[in-house]
Each structure stands twice: as structure tokens, then as C-alpha cells.
Amino acid sequence: xxxxxxxxxxxxxxxxxxxxxxxxxxxxxxxxxxxxxxxxxxxxxxxxxxxxxxxxxxxxxxxxxxxxxxxxxxxxxxxxxxxxxxxxxxxxxxxxxxxxxxxxxxxxxxxxxxxx
Amino acid sequence: xxxxxxxxxxxxxxxxxxxxxxxxxxxxxxxxxxxxxxxxxxxxxxxxxxxxxxxxxxxxxxxxxxxxxxxxxxxxxxxxxxxxxxxxxxxxxxxxxxxxxxxxxxxxxxxxxxxxxxxxxxxxxxxxxxxxxxxxxxxxxxxxxxxxxxxxxxxxxxxxxxxxxxxxxxxxxxxxxxxxxxxxxxxxxxxxxxxxxxxxxxxxxxxxxxxxxxxxxxxxxxxxxxxxxxxxxxxxxxxxxxxxxxxxxxxxxxxxxxxxxxxxxxxxxxxxxxxxxxxxxxxxxxxxxxxxxxxxxxxxxxxxxxxxxxxxxxxxxxxxxxxxxxxxxxxxxxxxxxxxxxxxxxxxxxxxxxxxxxxxxxxxxxxxxxxxxxxxxxxxxxxxxxxxxxxxxxxxxxxxxxxxxxxxxxxxxxxxxxxxxxxxxxxxxxxxxxxxxxxxxxxxxxxxxxxxx
Numbered sequence: 001x002x003x004x005x006x007x008x009x010x011x012x013x014x015x016x017x018x019x020x021x022x023x024x025x026x027x028x029x030x031x032x033x034x035x036x037x038x039x040x041x042x043x044x045x046x047x048x049x050x051x052x053x054x055x056x057x058x059x060x061x062x063x064x065x066x067x068x069x070x071x072x073x074x075x076x077x078x079x080x081x082x083x084x085x086x087x088x089x090x091x092x093x094x095x096x097x098x099x100x101x102x103x104x105x106x107x108x109x110x111x112x113x114x115x116x
Numbered sequence: 117x118x119x120x121x122x123x124x125x126x127x128x129x130x131x132x133x134x135x136x137x138x139x140x141x142x143x144x145x146x147x148x149x150x151x152x153x154x155x156x157x158x159x160x161x162x163x164x165x166x167x168x169x170x171x172x173x174x175x176x177x178x179x180x181x182x183x184x185x186x187x188x189x190x191x192x193x194x195x196x197x198x199x200x201x202x203x204x205x206x207x208x209x210x211x212x213x214x215x216x217x218x219x220x221x222x223x224x225x226x227x228x229x230x231x232x233x234x235x236x237x238x239x240x241x242x243x244x245x246x247x248x249x250x251x252x253x254x255x256x257x258x259x260x261x262x263x264x265x266x267x268x269x270x271x272x273x274x275x276x277x278x279x280x281x282x283x284x285x286x287x288x289x290x291x292x293x294x295x296x297x298x299x300x301x302x303x304x305x306x307x308x309x310x311x312x313x314x315x316x317x318x319x320x321x322x323x324x325x326x327x328x329x330x331x332x333x334x335x336x337x338x339x340x341x342x343x344x345x346x347x348x349x350x351x352x353x354x355x356x357x358x359x360x361x362x363x364x365x366x367x368x369x370x371x372x373x374x375x376x377x378x379x380x381x382x383x384x385x386x387x388x389x390x391x392x393x394x395x396x397x398x399x400x401x402x403x404x405x406x407x408x409x410x411x412x413x414x415x416x417x418x419x420x421x422x423x424x425x426x427x428x429x430x431x432x433x434x435x436x437x438x439x440x441x442x443x444x445x446x447x448x449x450x451x452x453x454x455x456x457x458x459x460x461x462x463x464x465x466x467x468x469x470x471x472x473x474x475x476x477x478x479x480x481x482x483x484x485x486x487x488x489x490x491x492x493x494x495x496x497x498x499x500x501x502x503x504x505x506x507x508x509x510x511x512x513x514x515x516x517x518x519x520x521x522x523x524x525x526x527x528x529x530x531x532x533x534x535x536x537x538x539x540x541x542x543x544x545x546x547x548x549x550x551x552x553x554x555x556x557x558x559x560x561x562x563x564x565x566x567x568x569x
Contacts, residue, residue, distance in 0.1 A: 011529040012175075034546060043551070045540045055547025083526070099334045 001096040001112055002070050003022060004063045006034065007089040008081040013059045019080035020063075023072045024112040028063040051106030064099060066109045136377055140234040148362035149242055156245035160252045162350055166255050166343025166401070170450050173335040174422025174531025175260045182255035182267060189268055190251045190275040194244040201280040203243060208291040215240075242357065247283070249354075250306045253368045255452030256457055257314035257520050261324050262330075263523050264536040270515045274313065278507045280502030282500055296489075297496035298471065298479060300369070301358035303413025303463045304500045311457020312501050313508040314448050320512045323447035325525050326477055344401035348377065351408045355415040366408050368475070369415035369554035372423035373408065380407030387435055394424045402455060406434040409459030414467040417478070422470035429466065434458045461497050468493035 005017055008016055013030070020028065034055040053061040066074055074091055101111040164183035171179045174373045190198075200215035215221050223235040232239055258267065285292040285307050299305060326332055334340060355373040359366035376557035385395045410430030411423055418426065438454040448454075468490035471481035480486040515521065527535035534540060 009529075011531070014326070026484075034544075036547070042534060042538075043536070044540065044543075044548075046539065050551040052551055053543075053548050095514040 001064060001066055001110060003096045004061075004070065004073055004077075005092040006061045006063070006081070007037075007058050007091075008041065008061065008077070009034065009050065009087065009089060010016070010057050010059050010069045012081045012083070012088075015037040015080040016061070016077055019074065023062060023076040024063065024114075025069065025076065026060055029058065030062075031059045033058050035085055036066055039085075046116060056087065057083050062094065064112045068075050069112075071099050094097050118168065118290045136473030141235075142235055145233045145361040145363075148237065148366065149238055149357060151362065152353035152357025153238065153242045153245055155350045156188075156242070157350075159245075159249045159350035159354065160184075162343050163341070165247065165339045166347060166366030166405070167259065168332045168338040169339025169341075169343060170398070171259055172332060172531070173542055174533055174540075176335060177539055178532035178536050179255070179259045179342055180262065181264070181537065182259065182271075185264075185268060186248055186252040186255070186271055187443040189272045190248045191244055193272050193275050193360065194247045195240075198241050198247055198276050200278065201241075202247075202283040203288045204448070206289065208282070208294070209284065210281055211288060223277065223421075232265040234360065237382045238524045243283070243287075246306060246354070247275050247279050250279055250302075250310050250344070253306070253456055254308035254313045254317060256452040257318040257448045258321050259449050260532060261522055261528050263520060264532075266515055266519050266521045269519065270317075270357050270511060270521075272455055272509055273515070277511060278313060278504055279305070279309065282503065285499070286496070291409055292496045292499060295496065296492050298417060298467060298489075298493070299413045299464065299496070300415045300417055300467075301355045301412045302468070303409070303460045304496055304504065305513060307412060307456040307460030307461075308464065309504045310502045310503040311453045311455070311460055314452035315446070315457065316505050316508040317512060318446055318453075320509060320516070321444065321447075321521055324449065325528050327403045327447045327449075328445065333421065334398060340398055340401045343403045348373075348404055348408060351412075355412060357516065358413060359416060362446060366434055368420070371411040371420050372411050372415050372418065372484075375420050376411030376430070377407030378402050379424045379429045379566070380404070380410065383428045383431035384435060387431065400433075402438070402451070403431060405455050406430055406459045409456050410463040410466070413463045414470065417467055417471040417481075419470075419472060419475045422472075422483075426463065426470060430459060430462045433462050464493050465490060465499050487563045 006016075010032070021082075035058050036055055041054050042056075044053055046053055057096065063073055074093065077091055081091060099108050099111040100106070160183050164180040167183065168176050168180040179565055196217055199218070199221070200213055201211045204211035204213075204215050218240070221237050221240050223237050239505075251274060254271065254274065255267070260427050284290045285300050286297070286302075287293070297304070324332070351373055352370055356366040356370040359369055379402060380403045384399060384406070387396045388399050407427045407430060410426055414423070414426060434454050437458045438451050441448060441451060441454055468483065469482040471489065473480045474484070474485045479489060481489045512521065523532065523535065
């Protein structure tokens with residue numbers, strides 16, 4: 001099992017979700033995060049005060065998958081989240097020691113396999 | 117506070133002078149019209165909240181700015197040129213230039229309407245608030261995608277070339293008034309006009325990139341309700357103020373302005389209940405606006421019981437056009453057409469049905485045995501639709517030839533607040549670093565937007 005953590009542009013989230021559902025990835029969590037990944041800062045002005053916004057709004061997806069689902073998941077995110085500009089985000093694939101499904105107590109691969 | 121006292125003092129002094137000079141001048145009428153003018157002006161910021169709540173958070177400021185900037189651009193255009201085009205002279209189609217740059221607009225009674233009992237200047241600015249709200253209404257069709265500079269240019273020209281002539285035809289003694297078409301507070305001039313311009317603008321501009329592909333949801337429904345509440349409040353000035361006097365007519369108009377939307381709320385809610393089993397808040401806010409639009413042309417022409425009937429009937433066409441529009445390819449984003457265009461047409465026609473001479477002292481409608489009035493009303497609607505549609509189309513093409521109308525897809529994705537204004541509606545300020553240099557705005561130089569996010 002792996003845990004895939006992806007950080008993507010907020011405005012690309014809908015396309016990413018669409019691509020993931022098409023790839024039959026069903027279980028995921030998202031959170032709104034702020035971060036910086038080398039992109040140029042945007043400049044904003046409030047009442048004559050000019051500020052550089054160093055942190056950008058991003059969306060972080062966390063997806064626990066069984067091994068043979070890693071490849072399709074990563075490919076779906078790569079294809080749907082890319083604009084080609086700096087700031088498109090990252091995908092991290094991490095090993096997972098143990099997974100439990102709380103409702104049934106199922107473990108590991110059974111726990112990350114979607115209920116049919 | 118000092119700044120505020122000076123104009124109030126001046127107005128008091130000037131009205132006093134006019135009273136001394138003109139026996140027909142009425143202090144009571146002037147007092148009411150001072151209030152009514154403020155009420156109608158409030159409708160435009162109210163609309164900013166109504167529209168601002170309906171869009172996504174990344175476009176909230178841009179949407180509200182469209183209404184707020186109209187408060188400046190259209191007001192200035194009205195004072196310099198629009199007023200004289202709309203409400204001067206004996207011409208049938210367009211005014212002359214006698215009031216250009218507010219020349220000859222004094223505090224004494226000498227506007228286009230002889231019978232009026234308030235200072236000419238006050239009447240000019242009261243009418244100006246109508247031009248402002250009408251222009252702001254159109255913005256609902258182009259939100260979340262139109263470049264801001266293009267919008268400013270378009271809407272300023274629109275107020276001069278579309279609004280002013282139609283106002284002349286209906287209120288300035290033009291040919292629609294001569295024909296016998298009645299429009300109490302601006303159903304044709306304001307609502308049909310804005311509704312049709314909205315359709316044309318939505319079609320010329322094209323849809324938002326996410327339209328029909330993703331759910332686009334309102335980001336703040338309480339804002340929508342707040343906007344509807346303030347619009348209703350401002351509408352008392354709009355309708356009852358259109359009596360141009362503190363009169364029984366104004367009392368009737370105000371009563372109808374409460375009763376008609378009330379009936380629309382009831383019917384709209386019942387349709388909602390029967391269709392989906394739930395009454396929605398955005399639906400109710402829309403119903404308030406539709407009811408107000410429907411009663412606007414008839415405000416002081418029909419009895420309160422027929423105002424209830426008009427409000428009730430008015431719910432149906434707008435409700436179903438709204439449903440149809442959402443499934444069509446036309447991205448009139450905030451349903452200006454369904455609310456104001458369809459509501460305005462319904463109201464204009466029903467004015468010809470339910471008007472009674474016993475109520476308004478002027479003319480009868482179908483119900484009082486004058487079916488011809490319905491045809492006259494329909495003809496006026498047709499003229500407004502054709503002119504507003506054609507002229508709006510030509511104007512957008514003209515502005516589009518000068519500067520691009522639509523923001524690039526990437527900018528639309530990032531959001532119009534950041535790309536058009538360099539501000540965000542809801543920012544935590546985390547990670548914001550103060551820039552001390554007074555150098556030219558770095559945001560002004562175009563750079564790839566994707567890279568700035």
C-alpha cells in the first residue's frame with residue numbers, strides 16, 4: 001500500500017477529481033493549504049500598501065491506494081493538474097505500514113479497496 | 117463630518133431660494149424626493165452584494181466592483197451628457213444639448229416636465245440614479261470573465277447610447293410616450309432594457325470556461341439575501357419616488373411595491389415546494405427581485421389587489437425561463453434576462469391588463485374594457501427589445517475592436533479578483549511581504565498568470 005500526497009493548483013482541483021474518478025480512484029481527502037514552490041510571487045495592493053504574496057493557495061490531496069493503483073493514480077493527477085507553468089505542484093508517493101478501515105476493522109489492501 | 121454638513125446646508129439654502137421664487141414649488145415633494153434619490157442610489161451597492169454573493173469567492177470583488185464603478189463612471193457620464201440626451205427638448209427620439217455639462221440645470225423648475233414641483237437639479241440627479249442602477253444590472257451577465265477596462269468602456273458608452281435614448285422615448289416626451297405606452301417607474305427603460313442587453317452581452321462574450329462543465333455555486337448566500345433586502349428598500353424610492361411628489365400616488369406605489377413581491381415570494385415558494393419539495397434561499401431572493409421588477413411599470417397604475425395578482429402571475433415566466441436558461445448554452449451568469457428581461461416584459465404587458473382609470477386617473481387596461489392598451493404596451497416592449505439588443509451588440513463589437521472583452525482562460529481560472537484588481541476578497545495575509553519601493557506597480561507588466569499563482 002502507498003499513500004499518495006499531491007499538492008495541486010486550487011483552480012485545477014475539479015479537473016483532478018474528474019480524472020481520478022475516471023481512473024476509478026474512489027477514496028481521498030483534500031485540504032486547503034498555503035505554500036510556496038518557487039513560483040513568482042503575485043503582487044497585490046491594499047490602500048496604497050503594496051505586498052508580495054509569498055504563499056499561494058493550493059489543494060492537498062491524500063489518497064491511500066493498493067500497489068497496483070499507484071501508477072494510474074499518479075498518471076491521472078499528472079495529466080489533469082499540469083498547466084506547464086511553475087507552481088503546478090508535486091506528487092509524493094510514500095510507503096504505508098498499516099491501514100485499517102474503521103467501520104469493519106479490515107486491514108491493509110482490503111481496507112483501501114473501494115466497497116463495490 | 118464637516119464635509120457632510122456643507123452640502124446639506126447648501127441644499128437647504130437653495131431649496132429655500134427656489135421656494136421663494138416659484139409658487140408651485142413644494143417643500144413636501146422636495147423632501148420626499150431627496151430621500152427617494154438616496155434610496156435609489158442605495159440599490160446599486162445593494163446589487164453589488166446580491167451579485168457578489170452569487171459568484172465564486174475568487175470573483176467576488178470583481179463582481180462587486182462592476183456595480184461600484186458604475187456609481188462613478190455612469191454618474192459622471194449622466195451629468196455631462198446623458199441627462200441632456202435623455203430628458204430635454206421636444207424631439208421624439210433624442211434630446212438636444214441644452215443641458216450639456218449641466219448647463220441651465222438650476223434649482224428652479226424648468227426641466228422637461230413642466231408640472232414638476234421639485235428643483236430641476238434634484239430631478240436631474242434622481243433620474244441619474246436610474247441610469248446608474250440600470251447599467252449595473254447588465255453586469256450580471258458578464259461576471260467572472262469580462263476584462264475590467266473593457267467593461268468600464270462598454271458600460272459608460274451603453275449608458276449614453278442605449279439607456280439615454282430609451283429614457284427619452286418613454287419619459288422625455290418621446291414617441292413611445294406619445295403612442296400611449298405607460299411605464300410608471302421604468303419597467304421598459306430599466307428592466308427590459310437591461311435584461312435584453314444582458315442576453316446580447318452574454319452571447320457576444322461567450323460562456324465562462326467552467327460553464328456547463330462544473331458546478332458553479334454562489335459563495336455567500338447571506339450576501340444574496342442582504343442584497344435583496346437592500347434592493348427592496350431602495351425600490352421604495354424607485355417606485356414611490358417615480359410619483360415625483362409626496363402624494364397619494366406615491367402611497368399607492370409604495371403599497372404595491374410591498375404587496376407584489378410578497379405575492380411573488382408566496383407563489384415562487386409554492387412552485388419550489390411542488391417541484392423539489394424544498395424552498396430555497398437563493399430562489400426566494402430571486403423572487404423578491406422578480407416581484408419588484410414586475411410591479412415597477414404598474415406601481416401606481418393598478419390597485420393593491422391587482423398588484424398582488426401581478427406579483428403572483430409574474431413568478432411563473434421568470435421561474436421557468438430561469439430553469440431553461442441554466443440548461444441552455446447561454447451563460448447569462450446571474451440570470452439578468454430571466455429576472456429583469458422576462459419580469460419586465462411580464463410587468464409591461466400586465467400593466468396594460470390590470471390598469472384602471474379609477475385608480476390612476478390616466479388610462480384603462482384590458483380589465484377595464486380597453487384591450488388595445490395591451491397591444492400598445494407590447495409594441496413599446498418590442499421597440500425596446502429591438503433597439504437595446506441591436507445597439508448593445510454594436511457597442512460590444514466596437515469596444516471589442518478597441519480592447520479584448522474577455523479575460524484569457526488562465527486568468528479566469530486564477531480568478532478575476534487577483535488578475536483584474538490585484539486584491540482578494542478573503543485573504544488571511546499570511547505570507548504577505550511588505551514592498552517598500554514606490555516604483556511602478558510590478559503587477560502592471562503582463563506576465564504569465566499561471567506562474568504567479
